[in-house]
Amino acid sequence: MPAIPDHVLFVFLDGVGLGAATADNPFATLDLPGFAALTQGHSWTRAAPTIDTEQLVVRPLDATLGVDGLPQSGTGQATLFTGRNGAQLAGRHYGPFPHSKTRPALAQHSIFRQVQQRFPDAPEPTAFANAYPDRFFRYAARRDRWTVTTRCCLDADVRIRTAEDMDQGHALPADLTAEGWRRFDDTVPLITEAEAARRLAQIARQHRFTLFEYFLTDKAGHSRDADRAARVLTALDRFFSALRPGLADDLLLIVTSDHGNLEDLSRKTHTRNPVPLVARGPGAPAFTDAASIQDVTPGIVRALA
Numbered sequence: 001m002p003a004i005p006d007h008v009l010f011v012f013l014d015g016v017g018l019g020a021a022t023a024d025n026p027f028a029t030l031d032l033p034g035f036a037a038l039t040q041g042h043s044w045t046r047a048a049p050t051i052d053t054e055q056l057v058v059r060p061l062d063a064t065l066g067v068d069g070l071p072q073s074g075t076g077q078a079t080l081f082t083g084r085n086g087a088q089l090a091g092r093h094y095g096p097f098p099h100s101k102t103r104p105a106l107a108q109h110s111i112f113r114q115v116q117q118r119f120p121d122a123p124e125p126t127a128f129a130n131a132y133p134d135r136f137f138r139y140a141a142r143r144d145r146w147t148v149t150t151r152c153c154l155d156a157d158v159r160i161r162t163a164e165d166m167d168q169g170h171a172l173p174a175d176l177t178a179e180g181w182r183r184f185d186d187t188v189p190l191i192t193e194a195e196a197a198r199r200l201a202q203i204a205r206q207h208r209f210t211l212f213e214y215f216l217t218d219k220a221g222h223s224r225d226a227d228r229a230a231r232v233l234t235a236l237d238r239f240f241s242a243l244r245p246g247l248a249d250d251l252l253l254i255v256t257s258d259h260g261n262l263e264d265l266s267r268k269t270h271t272r273n274p275v276p277l278v279a280r281g282p283g284a285p286a287f288t289d290a291a292s293i294q295d296v297t298p299g300i301v302r303a304l305a
Contacts, residue, residue: 172200
């Protein structure tokens with residue numbers, strides 16, 4: 001009988017694909033022991049092997065979704081977080097915000113909604129761990145311009161955490177350390193990547209499903225700046241190094257992305273490369289047959305069943 005996790009933590013990395021091991025791929029040129037520890041010591045490149053064990057599944061996922069053109073965040077994330085093909089619903093790859101034709105799927109079939117339906121008696125089965133400053137809420141509400149993740153939260157009545165939550169240690173800044181937040185509010189204290197990892201592990205223990213979104217990987221890819229990419233990836237590597245030992249034994253960790261980008265700094269655009277999937281912990285075999293980003297939400301729901 002396969003193990004069933006009590007908790008699932010989904011760490012979503014924007015814009016991370018599996019590329020060739022070239023000089024333009026920071027995953028090939030940097031020493032990233034935190035990433036490698038998630039995949040039995042293998043680097044996150046196209047050469048990484050597929051792994052299928054009772055506690056670890058590592059495999060490439062298609063992000064093109066059978067649609068011509070370069071994958072984009074709006075439709076890719078809609079696909080990741082619903083199990084519906086967002087690019088086919090929209091008729092094209094679209095981003096970075098939700099496409100109007102994917103909005104019904106986000107409202108009805110998000111991973112938040114599906115987990116809530118699986119655990120109707122749980123007081124707060126789902127959580128989004130990111131904190132946002134007040135100015136984000138003002139801007140998004142004024143223009144009705146919510147991200148895919150925050151749109152899913154609104155539609156599923158999942159609380160979007162604030163600066164107050166972060167001050168109390170109950171949320172993470174999107175960049176892990178709050179360095180970006182301090183550019184417009186220097187009263188916000190910096191934290192370390194290790195503290196961010198500790199907070200996320202604690203939040204995940206309190207809910208059946210927790211999502212954390214990290215978008216600086218995509219920003220670094222678009223910049224084509226190797227130094228910026230190195231700063232982002234070494235910060236994430238410190239985070240993963242601290243996160244993995246602090247996770248509960250009954251937790252399934254999922255790490256994946258919506259499209260390629262950062263793995264090829266020779267170009268400013270997204271790529272059609274596959275993206276990595278790491279499923280680590282009890283329930284990992286639910287992803288053994290995953291082939292595309294459309295299979296992530298169904299795998300999570302299946303693992304929790």
